[in-house]
Amino acid sequence: MPTSLFQHLKAMRTIDQTSKKPSYLGDSYCYDSVTVSTKGLELELGRILTTFTTIDLSNNKFEGYIPSIMGDLIALRILNLSHNGLQGPITPSLGSLSLVESLDLSGNHLVGEIPRQL
Template structure:
């Protein structure tokens, strides 16, 4: 996902003691603030990136967030096929991809 415009900043990983809970880097924008997360906690439970100006596709790596229960990406400019990697989100209870240009089946 990418955003058009916004301020830049970085957030650094605090402790390597939890390295088993982290995966690859991810660049996100939260309500106009662009952040680069060098490591992403795979046990996040809720992600709400709704009403941002995200464009592009949903990255496959989102399927590695095994603790994810809620995923809200509605009202962005996302397009393409819903990634098959979402089938790995076995505890996912709620997902909203509406008001995007997504296609395909929900895995």
């Protein structure tokens, strides 16, 4: 998996220690609204979340190891690397993702344990 995918995500590498939110958040909503229609149902969202703390790279045919730089993205709440061709040990640096609520590494060829810090 190319390290270059993650090295420029500098804003996700720092969090405000008081609020436990990424330091770039500020007011995390804009006040526009949007109406979403799906399968004939309409849902109006009055406030739209403007910041994203999710990375979903599932089903992308990535191969190789999980780069240790992933552990620097400490603002992540959701990380999905499932169903790729990743192999080798699960990098211990993922233990730095103290805010992560969901981690999906299934469907790969990884060995070892998920870091205890998670």
